Amino acid sequence: MGITAELFINALIAGILLGGFYAAVTVGISISFGILDIVNIAHPAFIILGSYIAYIMNVTFGIDPIVASIVVLPAFYALGAAVYELYYQSFEKHGQEALRGLAFFFGLLFITEVLLILVFGVDYRYVNSAYTDHTLHFDAFDIPLRMLIPCIVALLMVGLLLIYLARTFIGRAIMAVSQDQLALQLMGVNPVSIKRIAFGISIASASIAGALLIVIQPVEPSVGREYIGRIFAICVLGGLQSLPGMVIAAMLLGIVESITATFYGPSWAPAVSFGLLLLTLAFRPAGLLGR
Amino acid sequence: MSALLEVAGVGKHFGGFIALDGIDLSVTQGQRVGLIGPNGSGKSTLVNCICGTLHNEKGTVHFNGQTVDGLAAHERTHRGIARSFQLPRPFVTMSVADNLRVPLLYTVHTRSGRHLTVEEADARCHELADLVGLGDKCNKSPKDLTQIEMRKLELARAMATDPKLLIADESMAGLSDSEVGEIVNMLIKLNESGITIIMIEHIMRAVMSFSQRLVVLDSGKKIADGKPDEVIRNPEVERAYLGQ
């Protein structure tokens, strides 16, 4: 098999694995922006926070980072609920979320990044776990475990969330709160509580996404900013309210980015998502499977 | 008499939900039309499609002999279609007078090609405010108005655009009997000065006393269109309101 074909297949596989991971990164925003209509641009900050916490636990206690992120899930959930409560009391209640809500989340994003710089500095941090250095070798391609495991965990998490949203009472209430708050109230369900739960789940997903991130690549505080473009490109491409669409879009972005990086160099990667975002907004703003 | 507004086969859907299903409506110049129907029948959606706030996927809308399909809402306002909103949408960082000034600055001004002086604009704002009984509230913030006063502001703001066609979307909800009568009289007077009016209302007393013609919507379809007394006695209309 020719070199180019081999390169292409490896890039394709890497892209699919990356795409799975991107789905985990984006699912939190699908919930907060797609379903709850909260423009949480600070989501990448929570992901990076998750990365650093996984890092600390890995370096201090030797725990596998993904396991560590699951351990701190409740804390992230509580953090998400608290942030939503603050957001709701300060902005949503008064209908001021457009300018002020955005500025608020930007403030959070900014403060988190600067705090991380102050505490950890700008050096890259990475983790060591059982699989970080292993690679599965096949005839035509390689699969590094440090990409395969996160992809599997990511798709598992997204799958579980999909089932939760479709099958459980609270999950369906979350889907309903975006469409008909009044109906929910008439059923005796408090929309604000539902939104708080949903936002908590959204931030909790960031904890896991963060751990997956630091398994895949070394992390430093400004890495979060690269993901903003990616996350929203995936959301827009996938259609804001369609989770399956989001997964497909994530795969698509992963593949395009991976192929671009392989054939044109990795430093162009951030531009790919933005280019995709602009193209989608210009030609098909409802996304692939959107409303 | 030619039709001022010609709505033909207008259809609008939201995802799988069909809000409007092939609506035909023809309004002649100078008519007073009442538009009624149970909640969710598509009245506001129809208004939004006529005014350009929403885009109808099917059908066409003609106004004053020209098509308005594809025109943005503000362009339709320039052409002479004005509407008030069911839930008042005032500009909250401006005074009442300034709320009325905006249509003057952006519609009347554009249309006439002649610039209003500051004094002329001020005078017109006060005139409009007086017309709806908000004359002494000109310097107040919309946040200080009662619900009823906000509805009057909505109407006054629509009238400030000097429209040929005014669509009043449930402007009388929550008003007292005398206030309802006040608004109906005001609208009739406007109509006598040449403005075609479509009134969307639930208050039957107002609709019956105002309308020369009555149109009924139900579940996105037009089920009746004719003289008010006849339409009211139409069994289908009764069924729509009372359920099957």
Place this chain on the structure above:
Amino acid sequence: MRSPAFFLVSFAVGLVVFVLARMLDNDYLFFAGYTVLQYIVLATGWNILGGYTGYVNFGSAAFFALGAYSTVVLHKAFPMPIPVLMLVGGIVSGLVGFGMGYLTLRLRGAFFSIATLALAVVLQTLIVNWDFVGGSRGAYIIRPHHLEIFDYEIGYIQYLFFTMMVLAVLSLTVARMVERSRLGYGFATIRDDEVAAEACGVPTLKLKLIATTLCGALMGMAGAPFPYYIGYLQPSSAFGLEYAVNAIAMPMIGGATSWVGPLIGAVLLGTLQQVATVTISSAVNLLIVGLLLTGFVIIAPNGILGLFHKYFRGKTDFVGRRRVDRIGP
């Protein structure tokens, strides 16, 4: 006060400041003062789009850097006087602002804001990969020692200060003029209720594009002299975090509904940061700005101006928009 009069009065004030600084004969004052003036322009530009029209621009660093890098490109091709560079920077950034607005402003405001956030990252990627402007290694711009005007020698940093002062006065004049004009009414309606604005006949897309272009242009003009100011331009400094946060924090803390707010915010925060950078690290500095921004947004969303109105003007008749000077196009 009519706009030409305002410009002259403000210019006179700026001139007085300039002369005073020259008398104190301390170059540091000019270096620090330049930064504050630069922030006045950035904050004012941001506020035309953010405070007046309600569309949040997170990519101030991108527009600022575009201005700076336009200068670098021209400097390598053929050097030009600062005012011309400002014009070029303004045009480049204005065009990019227009382009982005054209693609995203038909949709919800949030999409525009997100696009601006992503723009900064992408532009930085492009610049880092562009060897002509030095890529990630950066570009050296030798700052001349002095400038000669009519046989009179003036230190170059003083020249930079002076031109930025003129730009600051210009931007304040433009902001005030917009605020008091028909355009300002249009912007405010977009901020308050875009759907109702359209129903009143306001061409919202056109106005939003004007606001975006103005904002981008002003930021680009502020960035144009930056390479000469700093001498060595790296992408990380042109796209620095401080521009992103200050462009938002200054107007929101000062008060976003009027031209005075960005001025207050820029002078206060700018001066504070200049003082603080000497005593504490720049990261802590930025942290404080971030905390102030978030704090103000939650507690005093109308900024310092809002607090002033609340406590000193009382609850008398509506203190709303100022009277319109003239109703013209």
